[in-house]
Amino acid sequence: MAAFVVVSSLLELVEQQLLQPKPCLVLDDTETIVSLREKLHFLQAFLEESNLKTEDPEAKEKLETEIQDVATKAEGQIGSKLRLVYLAANANGGDQCLVEEACQRLYQTMQQVVKDIKSVEIRILMLKPNLFSSSTNDFNEENVMVGVSSPSDLIPEDTPIVGFEREAEEIVGMLTKEWSMKREVIAICGIGGLGKTTLAKLVYEDPKIKYHFDIRAWTVVSKEHNVKEMLIHLLECILPVTSEISNKGDDELAKQLRNSLVGKRYLIVLDDVWWTIEAQDVIQLCFPNNFNGSRILITSRFREMCTYLSWEIIFDLKFLTIDESWEIIERKVCPSTEFKELGTSICFNCYGLPLAVVLCAGILATNKSLEIWKDVYETLRTSRISYDKSNLEVITSLCYNYLPNHLKACFLYFGVFPEDSSIPVEKLINLWVAEGFLMPERNKSLEEVAKSYLYDLINRNLVQIDKRSVDGKIKRCKIHDRVHEVCVREATKKNIMSLLNEKHALQVCRWISCQSSYWPITQAYYENHTSDEIHSILYFGRDFYPSRFRLVYPCLKLLRVLDLSLLKYSHGIPSGIVDLIHLRYLALSTIGSLYNFRFSKLQNLQTLVVSSWMGGCRLQLPSNILDLLQLRHLHLEKRYSQCFPSLIQENLQTLYWLKVARSDQNKNFKMVPQLKELGIYIEGELVHGCLEGLVHLHLLEKLKVEIGRVERFYLPTYFPPNLKQLTLCYTYLPWKEIYIVGKLPNLETLKLKDFAFCGSKWEQTEMGFKKLKVLLISRLDFTRWNASANHFPILEKLVLKYCWELKQVPIDFSNIETLKSIVLESCSSSLVNSAHEIKKMSIYEIQRREDQPAFLVDDLGTKIDLPNNEIFEEESVECSMEDSDERYC
Structure with missing residues (x-):
């Protein structure tokens, strides 16, 4: 795998820096570069296929080590020489003689690298009959570049939860019943991989819990705990955490957390608690005893810890039965009857440990041949494992061994993140692209390839979905700490x-x-x-x-x-x-x-x-950052001004934020034609029609517009034709202009926040929003909303936050056949009641099948005072269990 990482990285360097036209590179003879690329493709394909079992593993391992050594040396030499070319081109205006001399040295280095790789290539071809049954043609570039339909193309769903229904119901009852008005601590206890966090999340997200408690907050404690980080995570669930808050010391944060909880009925979840005295101190200092039924829920793999913190209120998790284990595999794999006997034997050797069963299901779902099932069974049986740590190590290693090399690199990369990290998906994808170990596929950007790799790892149950955005897209992911151990061990060993x-x-x-x-x-x-x-x-x-x-x-x-x-x-x-x-x-x-x-x-x-x-x-x-021709993603804070590039920028896909000021007459959006996501911040009175150029962004799918000090904002007459998500904030538009938004032909998600539209009545007269699936409205001042099901024919989710004046959801929304949920937070009781009436009358609820989820009215209640909206950015309805690093909005 390490050899694959180095070869892929070197190949990416050759294709992106040596074969792409650059003013400073004076390489007249491209034959050597093309030859080097072909040989690297050969090595990459060999390493990918050699991932399969072979009759001569020692020969394969020896070759892989030799390939790694040659590629590492080559990457260092070519990278160093290429660096000298760039430095010469940037020194004192670029001395042409120095540049040409550096280019000549680079060329000579590449010639030597081609010779070194050729010697390895000869040995591969000599040993190839012992390693492969395929022909030499399997290594051509065509096969490397063409993507095929695979499980990685499937959008992952949340893994069904099996075996926790009774425990979840019991814990919810214990948390919500007023058996004690004192602040009580309840513990979920069990070994790693038994499902403590899964059960706690099931309880945490239960509608009864959301309704019962004024405040819910969650943090992961973990083995390598950081008290300040824990306090910040808890505060993030209660109020927006500014840079001022995050710069405070532990004592100040603890005091602020305590003050935020005083007088409120709260539920605090401390997940994966490892230590004792500090935990007790945090509970005593930060969580006030309000004598109103507040609760603390902890999970720990140590029973002494649970006894120490929660006295007698301890839930010891049970192991899964064979039937429950098989149900998990059956839901994931959908096997034929002939597999059941072998499948139940696999379940038996998982010893009822949910994580072991889920990981095995991931292997079997992506390798559906009977031989693979037999191999999994034999590996588990002959390992003589039990339900302790060694069991999971064997199964996780088995999962890793069955990964193709390109997925192994991405999987091991999770090891660079701290244990229990909640990782922004966009950040992870951009890091993978930068590392250079993705295999390009035709008609796909590198970001799309990376996303398909991530989906593949999620579908294999190696990576977990940690948070979705309001429109259901995967926003954050994580891996189980026991799986993280394997990532760190394997990456360190290699x-x-x-x-x-x-x-x-x-x-x-x-x-x-x-x-x-x-x-x-x-x-x-x-x-x-x-x-x-x-x-x-x-x-x-x-x-x-x-x-x-x-x-x-x-x-x-x-x-x-x-x-x-x-x-x-x-x-x-x-x-x-x-x-x-x-x-x-x-x-x-x-x-x-x-x-x-x-x-x-x-x-x-x-x-x-x-x-x-x-x-x-x-x-x-x-102001010239956008002149960087390789730039794909730019994330700056608001109020930073950027000029458009002097040349057409063909690579830029993401731009947050672009400041548009009074002096801008007309932004030339034709200079960034490949933009897919754009955030615009407007300051100062604008000339009418300033944003009309947005229509030229044919690939733009996501647009955010926020207004600073502007007396009047004008919506563009025409928006980008393929826009799927639009967010308007502080735009203070009259409701009569909502028809412009309604005409967007591909709009799926609309977020209207902080007085995006003003006026007491939203009268929907135009026949718009034909493709809208998600509508979020936060802090608008309208009191009446006249609309019908025909205006929102395929709406699936409606979110209303801080709509204090609105009294009723349009009653005809009960006739929207696709409407599955209405979420309300800090809204009037009459608005909540109208949502429940719509649920009773809903066509979706009446006609839904047994295997479909029920219509959900999620009432989060009047929880807290309105946040400071200058720094409040709502992206998900639910309180998140996430890092404080929110660079990716």
Whole structure:
């Protein structure tokens, strides 16, 4: 697998940097480059097919090691020479003689690399009969580039929950019944993988729980706990966490959390508790005893812990029966009758451990041959495992072994994230793209390929869906901590990842995951390590405020990924970043001026995320960032002005936020024709028609518009034709203009927030919203809403938040055959009652089949005071269990 990562990364470098036209590259003879690409495709295809079982595993392993060594050496040599070309082109206006000399050295290096790979290629062809039954033609480029329909193309659904119904009902009853008005602690106890978190989430999301408690909050404690991070996660479920809050110390955060809970009936979930004294201190200091039936629910694999914290209120989870285990597999796989006997034998060898069963189901669902089922059974049977840790290690390793190499790389990459991380999907995908181990497919962007890989891992049950957005898309994902252990172990064993924390020292390898509160790469470190193997540094420490540090050491000259989003830098940007010319992904949280920073030198940058970690401290940025021709995703805070590129930008897909000011007469959106997502922030009175150019963005699917200091905003006459999601915020439009939005032919999700439209009455007269599936309305001042089912014929979800004046949902919405749920938060009782009336009359509820979910009216109640809307960004109706890093909106 490590060989596959290096070969794919080198191949991506050749295709994206050497074969793509660049002004500074003077390489007249492309024959060598094309030959190098073909040989790398051959190696990549060999490694992908050699993932299967062979008769001579020792020969295969020896070849893979040789391939890894050759590719690693080649990547370092080509990357270093290419770096010299870029530096020469950027030095003193670009001395042509120096550039040509650097290009000649690069060319000579590539010739030698082709010779080195050819010698390996000969040995592969000599040994190929012992390893493969396929013909040489299997290694051609055509097969590598063509994608085929597979399970990865299927949008993952949430895994059905089996075997927890009785326990969930019992715990919900215990939490909501007023058997004690004191603040009580209830514990769910069981070994890892038994389903403690799954059961707790089932309880947490129960409608009775949502209705009963004023506040619900969730945090993961985990083995490597961080008290400050836990407090921030709990606060995030209660109120918007600003940079001012996140910069407070533990004592101040604990006090603020306690004050937020005083007088409220709350449910706090502490998931995966490992330690004792600190847990008791947090409970005593942060969670007031309001004598109103507040509850604390903990999960832990240690019974002593549960006894210590909750006295006698402990739920010991039971193991699954064979029938329950088979039901999980049957729902996932839908096997024929001939598989049942073998399947129940597999279930028996999972010993009733839900995680083991789910992982086995993932293997069987994607490998439906009888031989694979037999192999899984024999592996479990002969391992002589029990229900303890070794059981899950064997099964998880089995899952890993059955992955194709391209998925193995993506799976192991989860190891760079801290245990129990809730990972933004968009961030993960952009990191995968930057790393360069994706296999391109025809008619798909790299982001689409990455998404299909993620879906494949989810469908295999190796990755979990952690959070969906209001329109049902997967927003965050995570992996079970027991699966995370395998990722870390395998990536470390293959020397492609180094985990740096208080227990582990820094080791030179491809990916560096820094989980301690200091910066690892220093002058002292460089003096002992001159290797150029480091390609990625991701910083996950907290409370580190460096004023100065350098990033110019030769050991980082091939760096592709630098994620410093959690490191709070004080002086604009660390020195030396400008010379990291191979950088693809850069995320910074800083204060100070970046105005003089030469972003133009980072010619390979694909993703740029820049934010200020101090509230009210606005950054100064250069206005030519969009001139970076390889840039695909740009995430800046609002109020940052950007000029459109001087040349047509063919790669840019995501732009948050584009500031439009008074001086902008007409934005030339033709310069960014490939945009798929766009956020526009408007300040100052605009000329009428300023945004008419949006119609030229034919690929745009997601648009957010937010208004700052503007007296009057004008909707564009025409929107992008393929727009699927639109968010309007503070636009103060009259309701008579809603018909413009209603005419959008492909609009599926509409979010109207913070006085997007004003007026007491929404009179829907036009026949619009023909494809709208999700409608969210938050903090609008209308009192009456006249609309019929014909206006929203395929609406599936209606969300109303802080609509204090609205008294009734249009009663005819009961005739919308597709309407499945109405969610209300901080709305009037009459509005809630009207929603329940619609549920009773709903055609969907009356006609639904037994296997369909019931119509849901989710009343979140009047929970808290209205948040400060300057920093309030609603993306999901539910309170989230997520990291504080929200760069990806």
